[in-house]
Amino acid sequence: MNIPTRRLLALVGAGLAFSLAACTTSTGAGSDGSASAAASDYKLPAAAQTVLDEAMKAPTWTPPKTSPKAAKGKFVVSIPCAEAAVGCARPGDAFLRAAKALGWRTQLIDPAGDPKKTQAALKQALQLGANGVWMPGGTVEAVGTDLLQQMRKAGVAMFTLGGRSQSLGPSAWSGIMNNDYGLSSPALAAYVAKDSGGKAKVLMVNDSEFPDVANGVKVFESKLGEYCPSCKISQRLDFSITDISTTLPSRVKAILQAHPDINYIYAPYDFAATQMSTALAQAGLAGKVKMVGADGNPQNIQAIKDGTQTVSYARPSELMGWVVADQMNRLFNGQPTINDAAGFQTEDYPTQLLDKSNLPTDVAKPWDAGIDYQSDFKKLWGVG
CATH class of the missing domain: 3.40.50.2300 (Response regulator)
Incomplete structure (x- = not known):
């Protein structure tokens, strides 16, 4: 591997x-x-x-070979674990930027690290008529299966940032983006x-x-x-x-x-x-x-x-947000997500162990392995 x-x-x-x-x-x-x-x-x-x-x-990264064109008239919501937590905000904010590139209407709902507020945020997204929800952070168990079933029944494409340690799998969500530590x-x-x-x-x-x-x-x-x-x-x-x-x-x-x-x-x-x-x-x-x-x-x-x-x-957290947007766009177009054998979405992303010997030249820039993934996705979606 x-x-x-x-x-x-x-x-x-x-x-x-x-x-x-x-x-x-x-x-x-x-x-x-x-x-x-x-x-x-x-x-x-x-x-x-x-x-x-x-x-x-x-590291290296290869974008998907094909992807459907941008779906029209969609409304998507990002609900990070807490916007103040950088590890949640980075993929959440990047997803909203990708969604705007796709021409979708967007909204951020910040539960500020409170499980009860996370549930309330999901209910709010449902009430607002969201077509898709990206939840970078927050345990599956904290959401509750009843609410998840409501989201799926309403046809909401829902993705979370999680991994193989979760007790609930893809059957409870549209997709789980694997980021197991x-x-x-x-x-x-x-x-x-x-x-x-x-x-x-x-x-x-x-x-x-x-x-x-x-x-x-x-x-x-x-x-x-x-x-x-x-x-x-x-x-x-x-x-x-x-x-x-x-x-x-x-x-x-x-x-x-x-x-x-x-x-x-x-x-x-x-x-x-x-x-x-x-x-x-x-x-x-x-x-x-x-x-x-x-x-x-x-x-x-x-x-x-x-x-x-x-x-x-x-990890390129911003790239993750764009990958989620791509996966969601597939669902909006009636196409399946790209999954591995366990059902996790697998548009692979690069990683690298960094110390002083291999730091990027611009340390203030979010790490992305020097990959122009935004241009790759825009070309696939036909938006730029």
């Missing part, structure tokens, strides 16, 4: 749980966290090096193992309200143990998206002060990494405790250049 190529999705929604488990767990042999091999003798396994090399290569975790684990020389002591941060995010944590821990038996998960922290700009930085700071042996932080997604970098700066640990994350938001790519984040597994 070509690791830089990924399937459609990542879900980010909202909940109100915050728990901190101050337990120490080894990911390698020896429950006391003792190294199974001398760190000075550590060498990244060949399989892990292959994963790392593939992830850091410059478990896909990026092996490369991040390989990077941490090699970068630390087998000496990583990780603060594992999780937002367990999102199945795809939680799966990324699970896979990272498993792969770190496989690639680096002498590495360990030193502490764990679970938070909710509504805590990111409030209590999360102070909680992280407290853990780092209480456990000075921690030298890496696993951020479940880059929006959280941006906020946690504040905690590193306040604790005087910027550049000393290394942060790894995923999404490749402009703020995080800048942070890698500045040295306040070490690495990010970048």
